[in-house]
Amino acid sequence: MDKAIVIENLSKTYxxxxxxxxxxxEVDQGDIFGFLGPNGAGKTTAMKIMVGLMKPDKGDVKINGxxxxxxxxxxxxxxxxxxxxxxxxxxxxxxxxxxxxxxxYREVDRSRIDECLELVGLLKYKNExxxxxxxxxxxxxxxxxxxxxxxxxxxxDEPLNGLDVEGMVEIRNLILRMSHEYKTTxxxxxxxxxxxxxxxxxxxxxxxxxxxxxxSTDNILKSYSSLENYYLSxxxxxVGA
Amino acid sequence: MWELKAAYINEIYKISKKKKLMVASIFSFIAVVAAxxxxxxxxxxxxxxxxxxxxxxxxxxxxxxxxxxxLFTAFVCIDMFSGEFTEQTIKLTLTRPVSRVKVFLAKILxxxxxxxxxxxxxxxxxxxxxxxxxxxxxSILKILLSYILEFIPLFVFSLVxxxxxxxxxxxxxxxxISVLVFLLFHGLGIxxxxxxxxxxxxxxxWYKLFLGSYINVYKITRSFLILCGYSIMLxxxxxxxxxxxxx
Numbered sequence: 367m368d369k370a371i372v373i374e375n376l377s378k379t380y381x382x383x384x385x386x387x388x389x390x391x392e393v394d395q396g397d398i399f400g401f402l403g404p405n406g407a408g409k410t411t412a413m414k415i416m417v418g419l420m421k422p423d424k425g426d427v428k429i430n431g432x433x434x435x436x437x438x439x440x441x442x443x444x445x446x447x448x449x450x451x452x453x454x455x456x457x458x459x460x461x462x463x464x465x466x467x468x469x470x471y472r473e474v475d476r477s478r479i480d481e482c483l484e485l486v487g488l489l490k491y492k493n494e495x496x497x498x499x500x501x502x503x504x505x506x507x508x509x510x511x512x513x514x515x516x517x518x519x520x521x522x523d524e525p526l527n528g529l530d531v532e533g534m535v536e537i538r539n540l541i542l543r544m545s546h547e548y549k550t551t552x553x554x555x556x557x558x559x560x561x562x563x564x565x566x567x568x569x570x571x572x573x574x575x576x577x578x579x580x581x582s583t584d585n586i587l588k589s590y591s592s593l594e595n596y597y598l599s600x601x602x603x604x605v606g607a
Numbered sequence: 608m609w610e611l612k613a614a615y616i617n618e619i620y621k622i623s624k625k626k627k628l629m630v631a632s633i634f635s636f637i638a639v640v641a642a643x644x645x646x647x648x649x650x651x652x653x654x655x656x657x658x659x660x661x662x663x664x665x666x667x668x669x670x671x672x673x674x675x676x677x678l679f680t681a682f683v684c685i686d687m688f689s690g691e692f693t694e695q696t697i698k699l700t701l702t703r704p705v706s707r708v709k710v711f712l713a714k715i716l717x718x719x720x721x722x723x724x725x726x727x728x729x730x731x732x733x734x735x736x737x738x739x740x741x742x743x744x745x746s747i748l749k750i751l752l753s754y755i756l757e758f759i760p761l762f763v764f765s766l767v768x769x770x771x772x773x774x775x776x777x778x779x780x781x782x783x784i785s786v787l788v789f790l791l792f793h794g795l796g797i798x799x800x801x802x803x804x805x806x807x808x809x810x811x812x813w814y815k816l817f818l819g820s821y822i823n824v825y826k827i828t829r830s831f832l833i834l835c836g837y838s839i840m841l842x843x844x845x846x847x848x849x850x851x852x853x854x
Contacts, residue, residue, distance in 0.1 A: 408659035417702050441609065442704040448704065453695045457624055463699070466620070470703040502846040511699070 369428075370395045370519050370551040371416070376425035378411055386575040388427070393553060393568070397520075398545050400583075401555040402597055407432050408575040409555040410450055415525045416553070417447045429519060439475030446517035448525055452508030456497040460488055460507050464514060465494060471515040482510040485540065487533075501528035510538060513544070519551045520544070526558055534558075538565055563593040571600050578604050610705040614713030622721055623684060631679040633730050638675055642667055643736035650740065664733040664750040665818070672757050672811050674726055680761060681768045681785045683721050687714050688772035688849075689781040698854060711849045715842070718765045722758055742827045749818060754813035759834050763807045764789070766841035773848035782792060804829065807837050820821065 371393040379385040384409035392398045403409050414420040416427045418434050418441075426432040432441035437448040454463040461479060468474035483489040496504065496598040505528045512520055520541075526534045538561060544550040556562050562569065563583065578600050583593070590596040616671045646663055649655045671780055691697040700710055734750060768785045775781045792808040803809045816823055 373645075388763050414854065419698060419701060421851070421853065438706050439704045442702070445702075445704075447702050450696060453698060454695050455621065455624075455699070457623075462620075462624070467699060469617055470610060470705055472609070494619060580706075580825075587788075 369393065370397070370555060371399075372428040373412070373416070374426050374428070376412065376415060376422050376427065378415060378420065378422045384408070385423075385573065386572070389572075389577045391570060391577060391580060393551060396545065396549040397549050397568050398541065398552040398566045399554065400562035400569045401553065401572060402559065402562060402569060402593075403555075404601075405557070407572045410523055411575075412572070413447075413449055413521055413553070413555060415447065416521055417449060418442065419449060429532045432544060437590050441485055444515075446510050446512035446515060446516040446519070447521040447523075448505075448508045449521075449523045452504045452511075452525065454496045454499075454507055455506060455512075455604035457495065459495055460499070460510075460569065461492040463507065464492075464511060467511045467514055474514055474591075478514065482514050483507075485513070485574060486510045487536070498563060501535055502530060505529055506533065506537075509540070513540075516548070517550070518548075519553070521553045523555050524557070525554060526556060526561060528558075534561065541565055559594050563587075569596075571597060573601055573604050576604075611709045611713055614700065614705055614710050615716050618687065618713050618717030619720060620689075622717060623687065623759055627679065627682050627686065631675075631682075631725065632728065634679075635671070635725065636732060637669055638671060638754060639729060639732040639736055642670070642735075643740055647740050663737040664730065665753050666735040667729065667736075668753055668814075669812060672761065675723070676729070676762050677789065679725065680718070680722055681782060683684050684718055684765050684768040685772055685778050685781045685785070687718065688769055689775065689778045692772075692852070692854070693777055695854065701854065706847065707850045711846050715766075715769070715845075718769070719758075719762055722761045722765060726754045726758060726761075726848055734829060739792075752817055755813040756817060757811075759831075760807060760810040760813065761832055763810075763837045763841065766838060766845060767807070769845045770841055770848070773845060774853065805833060807834065810834055 369392050371391070373389050373391040376389040377387050384406065389412060401409050411420065415422045416434065418438055427484070429441040429445060434441045454460070455466070458466070460483060464483065466480040468479055480489060480492070483492050487507050488503065488506055488510060490535060491503065496507070499507070505525070509525060512522065529537060529574060541552055542565065554562070554566060567583050568580065569583055569586060571578040586593060586596045590599070617824065644664070701707065730750060734747070767788060768781070772781045772785050773786055789808065792806045796803040796806050796809050810830050810833065816827050816830065
C-alpha cells in the first residue's frame with residue numbers, strides 16, 4: 367500500500383532536554399491514525415515538524431513521497447492541518463480568514479469556502495469578526511480551513527479541543543465520512559482516548575518523546591477490553607523498563 | 608510564482624484591513640495640511656517667505672521622512688512579523704503549500720508597497736497644498752525624483768525593523784528597540800560626523816544630492832552602494848532568522 371506519511375529517525379531536543387527521539391512511523395493512505403500520549407510526550411512537537419512549523423535536529427518526514435525539509439510546497443500541497451490552538455486573524459471575519467487560506471489553492475473559490483463553513487456550522491456567522499468568536503467556533507473554523515482544499519491528508523492536533531458534545535460528534539462523523547468517501551488519510555492526536563478508539567483504525571503511543579508501539583485498533587481490542595487499558599499497560603511496561 | 612502572488616495579495620489584504628492604515632492616512636493628511644497652513648500664514652500674513660511651491664513638497668518630505676513615515680513603516684513591519692509570531696497567526700500562512708522564502712519575500716514586497724503608497728499619498732497631498740499656497744509654478748519632476756529616491760532609505764529602515772522583530776520577543780520590545788536604534792544611529796551621526804556616511808540614517812535626505820545645481824556623482828554612488836549593501840545584508844540576515852524560527 368502507498369505510504370501517505372513516512373517519518374524517519376525524527377528527533378528534536380529542546381533546551382530543557384525534552385522533545386522527541388528517533389521516531390520512525392509509517393501511515394498508509396486512507397488510514398485514520400491516532401497519536402496518543404500524555405501531556406508533554408512530544409505529540410505536538412512531532413506534528414509541528416510534520417507540517418514545517420519546526421525544524422528537526424535529525425531525521426525527515428515524507429508526505430506523499432515528498433520531503434518536508436527539501437520539497438515543502440509539494441509535500442504540503444495535499445495537506446490540511448490544525449496544530450495546537452486555532453488562531454485566525456481576529457480583525458478579519460471568518461470568510462476573510464478562509465479567503466486568506468484559499469488563495470494558495472487554485473481550485474478554491476467562494477462557493478467552496480461557503481461549503482466548508484456550512485459543513486462546520488459556521489455559514490450564518492461567516493461575516494462576523496473572529497474576535498467575537500468562542501473557542502469552539504474558532505476550532506470549527508480551524509477544521510473548515512483544514513478541509514478547504516479537499517486535502518488527501520489531514521494532520522489534526524487535538525481537533526476536538528473546545529468543542530461541545532454535539533460538535534465533537536459532528537467532527538467525528540465528518541472525519542469518518544471523509545475517510546470513507548474520499549479515502550482521506552488522517553493523523554490525529556488527542557487526549558480523548560474514547561474518541562480515538564471510536565475514530566481511528568491505527569494507534570501509535572508516544573511516551574517521553576519515544577514511540578512505544580504502533581498497532582491497529584482491531585488488534586488492540588482483541589487483546590484488551592478498551593484502548594484505555596492498552597494505553598495504560600503500554601505506559602506501565604515502559605515506566606517499569 | 609503563484610504562491611508568491613497569493614502570499615503578497617494576502618499581506619496587502621491584511622494591511623488594508625488594519626486600522627493603522629487609516630490612522631497613518633489621517634495623520635499624514637493632518638501633518639501636510641498643518642504644514643500648508645503654517646507656510647501660507649508665514650508667506651502671506653507675516654511676509655516671511657519659507658518655501659516656494661516645489662520646496663513645499665520637499666519640505667514636507669524632509670520632515671515626515673524622519674517622523675511619521677518611519678513610524679508607520681515600523682508599525683506595519685512589527686505587525687507583520689512580531690505581531691504574527693506572538694499571536695501565532697503566522698501558522699495560518701506557514702502551514703499552506705508555500706515555502707518560507709516566498710512568505711518572507713511577499714511580506715517584504717508588501718512593506719515596500721506600503722512605503723511607496725505612503726510616499727505617493729503624501730506627495731499628492733503636498734503637491735495639491737503647494738498649488739493652493741503658491742499657484743502653478745512648481746517642478747513636478749524635482750518633487751517626483753525626491754519622493755522616489757526617499758523610498759530606498761525608508762526601505763532599508765524597514766529591513767532594520769524586520770531584523771529587530773526577529774531578534775526580540777513581542778511587539779512592544781520590537782517597537783522600543785526600533786525607535787532606540789533609529790535615535791542611536793542619528794546620535795552616532797552627530798557624534799562621529801566623519802563616519803556618518805556609513806550610517807543608513809544619514810541617507811534619509813540623500814535626495815538633496817540630486818536637487819542642487821552641482822551633482823556630486825561620487826557622493827551619490829557611495830550613498831547608493833551603502834544603501835544596497837545594507838539592503839542585501841539585512842535581507843539575508845532577516846530571511847535566515849525567519850527560516851530558522853520555530854513556531
